[in-house]
Amino acid sequence: MTPSLPWTAVALLGGALLLGIGGWALARIVRARSSGAMLAADDGRAAPVDLVSDRLGLVGRPDEIRRLRDGRLVPVEIKSRTAPASGVFPSHRVQVEAYCALLESTDGRPPPYGIVVYQGGVQRVVPWNSVARNEVLRLLETLRAxxxxxxxxxxxxxxxxxxxxxxxxxxx
Ligand code: SF4
Structure with missing residues (x-):
């Protein structure tokens, strides 16, 4: 019966929209879980936290600190420039690695990674591992020279x- 066709189309469109909204909501939940809940912020959304490590001789205040579901802390650096084609810019990597080193030194638990947020909310992960730790220690050593x-x-x-x-x- 022809009059039912528009309703079929409406139902299909509605289903597609619901799927789209569902996918968007799911993506938000996945992103929120992987980047954690905000614990500290340097822009008034939460109290800022200064990280101080006498052992490293280093002080820093990340733009955000987030807490993952397993309790580990993650530093977040927010940049106004557009993201590079892949990864992060070298200076941003070193900055976030330094925050990871500070969190490891002050919290006692190593963060799994840090995050750089570029223009448009593009998030890039900076792994925190032995390679990154060595890079920070080496740079701290050379900065003291x-x-x-x-x-x-x-x-x-x-x-x-x-x-x-x-x-x-x-x-x-
Ligand atoms: S000399 Fe060293 S610090 Fe100066 S611009 Fe070149 S790489 Fe950078």
Whole structure:
């Protein structure tokens, strides 16, 4: 019977919309569970927390600290620039790794990862593992060394620079 066709179309459209809304809600729940509940924030949404580690000689205040369902803490850094094609920018990686090191030192439990949030809410994960920990410790060591006067990026200077891995300004 032809009059039933529009209702069929409406029902199909309604079903598709419900599926779409359901998928969107599910994606939000999955994202919230993987990034945790907000514990601290530097912009008034929650009280900020300063992380201080005498052992590392390091102080920092992440934009957010989130608590995962298993109790582990995750630092979040919010950036206004657009996300790179993949991963995070080197300086952002080092910054979030430093927050992970601070959380590990102050909370006693290593975070599984840190998060960088780019323009448009694009979230990128920075793993916290032995490679990342070594990078932070190495950078802290080199930062404590006297500055050797290299200020202007050039392929020749940057090639042998000890800060090269974490420097966005490097040439070549
Ligand atoms: S890598 Fe960065 S810090 Fe090192 S010389 Fe180049 S611009 Fe300067």
């Amino acid at each position: 006297p500055y050797d006067g290299r200020a202007t990026p050039s392929p020749g200077k940057c090639r042998g620079c000890r800060w090269r891995d974490g420097c966005d300004a490097r040439a070549g």
